[in-house]
Amino acid sequence: AQSVTQPDIHITVSEGASLELRCNYSYGATPYLFWYVQSPGQGLQLLLKYFSGDTLVQGIKGFEAEFKRSQSSFNLRKPSVHWSDAAEYFCAVGANSGNTPLVFGKGTRLSVIA
Amino acid sequence: GAVVSQHPSRVICKSGTSVKIECRSLDFQATTMFWYRQFPKQSLMLMATSNEGSKATYEQGVEKDKFLINHASLTLSTLTVTSAHPEDSSFYICSTRIREGNTEAFFGQGTRLTVV
Numbered sequence: 001a002q003s004v005t006q007p008d009i010h011i012t013v014s015e016g017a018s019l020e021l022r023c024n025y026s027y028g029a030t031p032y033l034f035w036y037v038q039s040p041g042q043g044l045q046l047l048l049k050y051f052s053g054d055t056l057v058q059g060i061k062g063f064e065a066e067f068k069r070s071q072s073s074f075n076l077r078k079p080s081v082h083w084s085d086a087a088e089y090f091c092a093v094g095a096n097s098g099n100t101p102l103v104f105g106k107g108t109r110l111s112v113i114a
Numbered sequence: 115g116a117v118v119s120q121h122p123s124r125v126i127c128k129s130g131t132s133v134k135i136e137c138r139s140l141d142f143q144a145t146t147m148f149w150y151r152q153f154p155k156q157s158l159m160l161m162a163t164s165n166e167g168s169k170a171t172y173e174q175g176v177e178k179d180k181f182l183i184n185h186a187s188l189t190l191s192t193l194t195v196t197s198a199h200p201e202d203s204s205f206y207i208c209s210t211r212i213r214e215g216n217t218e219a220f221f222g223q224g225t226r227l228t229v230v
Binding site: 032042043049090098099101102105106107109 | 120148165205207209
């Protein structure tokens with residue numbers, strides 16, 4: 001069965017510090033992986049996605065993620081966090097098929113302190 | 115990217131009434147629409163999958179008579195919460211994926227439903 005694990009429920013970092021949000025997945029075929037960000041009361045915005053090719057993918061807002069097949073991981077990173085990055089982050093996995101839904105992790109809430 | 119418009123963004127209704135949430139794909143044909151529910155500080159839980167012109171497929175534990183889904187056209191899917199109760203209060207989000215090529219998911223803005 002497909003599943004996504006985000007082991008960290010809540011992370012607090014100082015503004016300007018680096019960030020890594022962990023994501024592990026379980027998937028029977030080639031996974032298509034995504035990171036989304038959600039601000040309170042809002043929908044989801046795509047940060048980045050991995051379908052194939054280079055395992056280090058760049059996204060919006062200075063985020064990047066690295067796909068590691070051997071570790072079944074797709075961790076999200078940012079070298080320097082800004083206060084506006086405080087939000088909920090969701091990792092998701094899906095098939096290469098438009099008629100199947102994405103499976104989401106439980107999310108990691110990021111707090112940024114001065 | 116593709117645009118999915120969800121309406122209303124917030125709604126408050128009385129117990130026992132019904133509420134309709136609309137989700138429109140503005141610049142593409144959404145053959146399939148996914149409806150999610152999100153409780154506070156929790157992840158998105160898939161409620162149902164709707165395909166244009168056919169009956170929706172509901173996830174286990176989701177009452178199909180309570181959450182009526184209609185996908186009558188390629189650009190509009192609706193979720194109606196019937197005989198709403200306070201425990202139905204939640205954040206509802208629709209989503210679709212383009213069938214061919216790029217298969218990322220696009221989300222509506224979400225609807226905050228409060229039943230009083």
